[in-house]
Amino acid sequence: MIENHQMEVNHHAPDVVMWRKNETEYCRQFFTAETWQRIRIHGGLKEWSEVVWFQLGVPRFAFITWLAIRNRLSTGERTGAWGQPQGCLFCGEPNETRDHLFFACPYTYTLWLEVVGTLLGRPPDPDWESTLELLTTHSYGRLEYLLVRLVFQTAIYIIWRERNDRKHLKKPKLPSQLARIVDKTVRNRITSTGYATKPRLRGLMQVWFLAHT
Incomplete structure (x- = not known):
């Protein structure tokens, strides 16, 4: 009592x-x-956490990447379970999955090849799991690791946005057009950091250009 x-x-x-x-x-x-x-409920630290959350990241890009890693984007595979199946709007593949969109689809793989350049340290793999494992386990230089995560998130975000634009019947873009959008977005983010005056970021833009020459 x-x-x-x-x-x-x-x-x-x-x-x-x-x-x-x-x-x-x-x-x-x-x-x-x-x-x-x-x-909150405390869970164990995920191996991919640094791929999603890092200092140079853009919050809305990080959020969409987090959903992609958790396989929570409303792809055709997931909406099919709700009675709304949908094929890939880029290549016509009947089963639109997360792994197909990033980057097994010929359209998105063409984009990924162009925007990632040589930052991965090896030829890009269209397999989602292999790409994510490389980003979480490979040893990168500090600037290269910042850039490869940034371009990874930007590519995922731009692909998802283009996919939704097509779903709502907006004019489709070529992979080369999306690549220019990704490149400009990354360069704008680099510029916004004031990298030239920060010792830890000095040379960031040069590394980006070198990876695409």
């Missing part, structure tokens, strides 16, 4: 609201980050 666990009351101290900080500490300030860490 609650009556059996009476607390001592200090009638000379004012009442204050205290937020629980951890198992033993309370404080007067509320911290959203610490509260979230307390209430």
Whole structure:
């Protein structure tokens, strides 16, 4: 019974609201980050986490990449389970899967070949699992690793956007047109970092150009 666990009351101290900080500490300030860490379900760190979340990343690109890695994009394979099957809008493959879109489809593989250049350190593989394994296990230089993750996310985002544009009957683009959009997007992101004045990023644009010459 609650009556059996009476607390001592200090009638000379004012009442204050205290937020629980951890198992033993309370404080007067509320911290959203610490509260979230307390209430969320903690899972193990995924091998691919650095491919999705990194300093140079673009949040909306990272989110779509995260959905792709988790296979949660509404591809034809997934919508087929809801009674809305759809083939690949790029090449006509009857079963539009995540692995097909990134980058087994001839259209998207052509784009991937052009935009990734030599950043992977080896010829690009159209297989999704092989590409993701390479990004998580291969040893890259610091600048190369920043760029290969950025172009990977940008390519996924642009491909997904083009796929949805086609689904809504917008004028389709050639792989070379999408490649120019990816290239411009990456270069704009590099420029926005002020890389020339930051020792850890100096040479970033040069590495990008060298990988595409």
